[in-house]
Amino acid sequence: MSQKDSTSSNANRFLSVSEVQKRIISDIKAIDGTEQVAIREALGRILAQDIVATFDTPPCDNSGMDGYAFSSKELTSDLSEESTLTLKIAGQSFAGHPYNGEIAAGEAIRIMTGAQVPDGVDTVVMQEHTEKSGDTPEAASVTITTIPKAFANVRKAGDDLKTGQTFLSEGKKLSPTDLAFLATQGIAEVRVSRKLRVAFFSTGDELRSIGETLGEGDIYDSNRYSLYGMLQNLDVEMIDMGVIPDDRQAIEEAFKTAADIADAVVTSGGVSVGEADFVKETLEKLGQINFWKISMKPGKPLAFGTLGNSLFFGLPGNPVSVIATFYQFVQPALKRMKGQNIFLPLVVKAKTTELLKKRPGRTDFQRGILEQSDSGELTVRNAGIQASHVLTAMSQANCFIVIPAQSGSIEIGEMVDVQPFEGLLS
Ligand code: AMP
Ligand code: MG
Numbered sequence: 001m002s003q004k005d006s007t008s009s010n011a012n013r014f015l016s017v018s019e020v021q022k023r024i025i026s027d028i029k030a031i032d033g034t035e036q037v038a039i040r041e042a043l044g045r046i047l048a049q050d051i052v053a054t055f056d057t058p059p060c061d062n063s064g065m066d067g068y069a070f071s072s073k074e075l076t077s078d079l080s081e082e083s084t085l086t087l088k089i090a091g092q093s094f095a096g097h098p099y100n101g102e103i104a105a106g107e108a109i110r111i112m113t114g115a116q117v118p119d120g121v122d123t124v125v126m127q128e129h130t131e132k133s134g135d136t137p138e139a140a141s142v143t144i145t146t147i148p149k150a151f152a153n154v155r156k157a158g159d160d161l162k163t164g165q166t167f168l169s170e171g172k173k174l175s176p177t178d179l180a181f182l183a184t185q186g187i188a189e190v191r192v193s194r195k196l197r198v199a200f201f202s203t204g205d206e207l208r209s210i211g212e213t214l215g216e217g218d219i220y221d222s223n224r225y226s227l228y229g230m231l232q233n234l235d236v237e238m239i240d241m242g243v244i245p246d247d248r249q250a251i252e253e254a255f256k257t258a259a260d261i262a263d264a265v266v267t268s269g270g271v272s273v274g275e276a277d278f279v280k281e282t283l284e285k286l287g288q289i290n291f292w293k294i295s296m297k298p299g300k301p302l303a304f305g306t307l308g309n310s311l312f313f314g315l316p317g318n319p320v321s322v323i324a325t326f327y328q329f330v331q332p333a334l335k336r337m338k339g340q341n342i343f344l345p346l347v348v349k350a351k352t353t354e355l356l357k358k359r360p361g362r363t364d365f366q367r368g369i370l371e372q373s374d375s376g377e378l379t380v381r382n383a384g385i386q387a388s389h390v391l392t393a394m395s396q397a398n399c400f401i402v403i404p405a406q407s408g409s410i411e412i413g414e415m416v417d418v419q420p421f422e423g424l425l426s
Contacts, residue, residue: 014295016405017328017363021344023290024304024329028311030171030339031263033194039182042174044235045192046339051168056158057184061117065153068130068142069093069121070108072150079147089132089140093118108142117154124153161185171341193339196234199262199310200227201241201254203270203279204317209243222391223268223315223322230326231266233422234334246270248278255286259308263337266330269317272301279314287312295405297362298388299325311337318388324365324400327419345419347402350378356401356410357386363405367397370418380418397421 015023034048063069070087079085087108093099095114103109103120111117111124129146161167161184168178174192182190207221208214221243231238239262244254251270258265270279271291280303283289289305289312298321303314311333315325327345335343350370358364367383380401384393402417403410410416 014293014362017294017296020292020294020302020304020329021332024333025336025343028333028336030193031196031337034191035194036189036191038189039179039187042182042190042192043176043179045174047168047170047172047174047190048193048339049191050166050170051182051185051187051190053161053163053165053167053185055185056163057161058155058157058159060157061122062155063093063111063113063115063117063124063153064155065124065126066112067124067126067153068108068144069111069117069124069154071103071105071121072123073105075123075147075150081147083147085144085147086141087144089134089142110142122151122154123148126153169341171339173340173342196236196264196334196338197239197262198231198236198264198266198334199239199241199258200224200231200266200268201258202243202268202317203246203251204243205246207243207269222319223317226319226323227266227268227326230323230331231334234331234338236334236338246279248282251279252282252286255282255307255312259286259310259312262310264311264313264330264334265307266313266315266326268315268322271303271314272316283307283312283314289314294325295362296324296328297364299328299365300362302329304329316388319391320367320388320394323394327400328365347417347419348378349415350380350401350418352381352401352410352412352414352416353379354381355412356382356403356416358403358407358409360406360408364401364403365419366401366403367393368399368401368418369397370399370420378418380416 074085074087088106090103090107090109091099091101092110093115094112098116099109099118109121125144125148129144131143131145134140167181202221202224206218208218209221224240228238241254241258244250280291283303287305287307289303292302292304294300294302298318299316301316302325305312313330315322332343356366366386368380369383370378370380372378380399383397386393398421400419402419
């Protein structure tokens with residue numbers, strides 16, 4: 001875990017986004033605890049073991065086409081492209097019903113897609129390139145009108161997986177394809193990391209919960225809902241602790257309870273300069289917490305450290321700041337805790353179609369709309385008013401436009417870094 005920043009110069013220094021990401025991530029280990037679940041239950045979970053193939057997939061050579069299987073030895077050098085080749089039909093191999101007889105020279109068997117290619121044949125000609133004659137099984141023959149290449153249309157045993165091969169690795173988030181992949185090996189259950197328990201609450205005397213009446217100067221607590229959504233996307237067990245007033249005892253109790261029950265605690269509000277000092281005092285009393293000023297917009301204040309046995313993230317109160325800091329710091333950290341091996345946000349380049357206003361100083365996470373032109377080029381534009389209390393642009397946005405700290409405004413046509421929101425890709 002990060003040691004508390006001790007020097008006062010550190011306390012006043014602005015840290016870069018990547019510096020904070022590094023400090024947070026470098027100390028985080030995957031939580032202990034795994035569970036064995038049926039593969040359907042494992043969808044979206046993080047694999048806690050390597051999975052090794054115990055037999056070849058496909059298990060036997062099989063046909064990639066409906067047609068006729070024969071030996072490549074029939075493809076003698078005197079056959080030209082215009083030639084035809086007539087073979088006697090010795091029998092048939094259907095999916096689930098293999099052919100068990102002999103196949104002599106000059107013979108072929110009728111074969112269907114996925115059916116076993118028996119010993120003695122190694123090439124399949126598709127049905128569309130043949131003509132069948134003779135009605136009785138004894139008299140039936142097939143004429144190949146377009147001669148295939150030797151070994152054509154045969155899917156070899158072990159094409160996909162070889163016995164002993166690790167085909168899914170610890171730390172992989174299991175996709176629908178992975179469930180199919182496990183099923184091809186007849187695997188019914190896998191070991192995944194246990195669900196992370198995350199407690200969260202909002203702080204502020206002005207905050208009311210939905211259903212309550214707003215008094216003068218009050219607002220509804222919205223951060224608990226964005227946090228709920230972002231945590232839900234991470235498939236964690238959530239403990240919603242509600243709104244905690246700016247009251248020393250209430251805050252201390254909430255922090256203690258949260259730390260007792262959760263692997264991670266996420267709060268919003270109460271960490272900016274000018275907030276009641278007792279939040280800081282309480283946190284310092286209960287844990288090892290750093291209070292950072294981050295050179296980012298929106299965002300800036302962030303408290304991070306340990307509270308008892310759990311990790312603590314104190315996010316700023318402004319609704320857009322909560323979302324921006326969650327995506328940059330909390331999400332990668334929680335993914336790491338879950339044991340996931342890919343955790344940082346994806347960044348792509350896009351061309352701006354509008355002037356993006358910015359002053360040099362802090363890294364901007366502007367709310368943007370990422371689009372694709374007819375030619376496939378990614379373009380991005382401003383999603384609306386860029387203020388940390390304005391949810392309108394955040395709601396319109398499908399990405400953050402990341403503009404480096406030193407940079408000024410970005411002219412039309414320049415390339416910028418863009419972080420697509422996860423939903424856009426899934
Ligand atoms: P703070 O970080 O507590 O100083 O809050 C900064 C701004 O965010 C203030 O305008 C607060 O009213 C607002 N804010 C704090 N928490 C919430 C919340 N849970 N929902 C909506 N707005 C909030
Ligand atoms: Mg507050």
